[in-house]
Amino acid sequence: MRELDRALPIALLHAREATLKPFRQQLDKLGLTVQQWRVIRVLAEGRPKNASELAELCVLMPPSLSRILKALTERGLIERVDDADARRRKVQITEAGMEAYHSHAGRAAEIYKRLEEGFGEDKMELLLDLLSELREVARKEAEDE
Numbered sequence: 341m342r343e344l345d346r347a348l349p350i351a352l353l354h355a356r357e358a359t360l361k362p363f364r365q366q367l368d369k370l371g372l373t374v375q376q377w378r379v380i381r382v383l384a385e386g387r388p389k390n391a392s393e394l395a396e397l398c399v400l401m402p403p404s405l406s407r408i409l410k411a412l413t414e415r416g417l418i419e420r421v422d423d424a425d426a427r428r429r430k431v432q433i434t435e436a437g438m439e440a441y442h443s444h445a446g447r448a449a450e451i452y453k454r455l456e457e458g459f460g461e462d463k464m465e466l467l468l469d470l471l472s473e474l475r476e477v478a479r480k481e482a483e484d485e
Contacts (some may be wrong), residue, residue: 362451370444375400376408377444380417380433384441388421388432412437 344350362376367377378398383389388399395405409431417437423430433441456464466485 366447381432388430
């Protein structure tokens with residue numbers, strides 16, 4: 341077995357926490373969690389989404405997503421809308437949600453830019469490519485089990 345500091349899951353968690361820290365500090369000022377921000381970010385980029393789509397795009401478990409949607413709805417940042425399929429409901433971002441998005445998006449871009457400058461643009465692109473490849477390999481492994 342590998343040394344703990346070289347174990348992939350632990351290394352990924354350490355990198356995730358270090359990377360999220362500056363974003364989390366900015367989101368705290370808005371009173372948003374990282375998970376709530378992911379929902380707002382996805383909805384700000386396009387059309388209304390149903391819960392399944394959001395769970396997949398935001399990498400959230402359905403019970404967590406339900407709580408997040410409730411909290412964001414209560415704050416007036418998102419709203420439920422009817423879907424063409426009457427059995428389903430979707431959510432979309434509100435004007436207040438777009439204001440929250442715009443108030444953080446610029447800061448998030450600055451943080452990302454500093455991370456990219458410190459790490460290196462080429463290395464960042466390579467890392468993102470490698471993580472996508474690793475995700476696909478892991479998905480296939482899980483399917484084979």
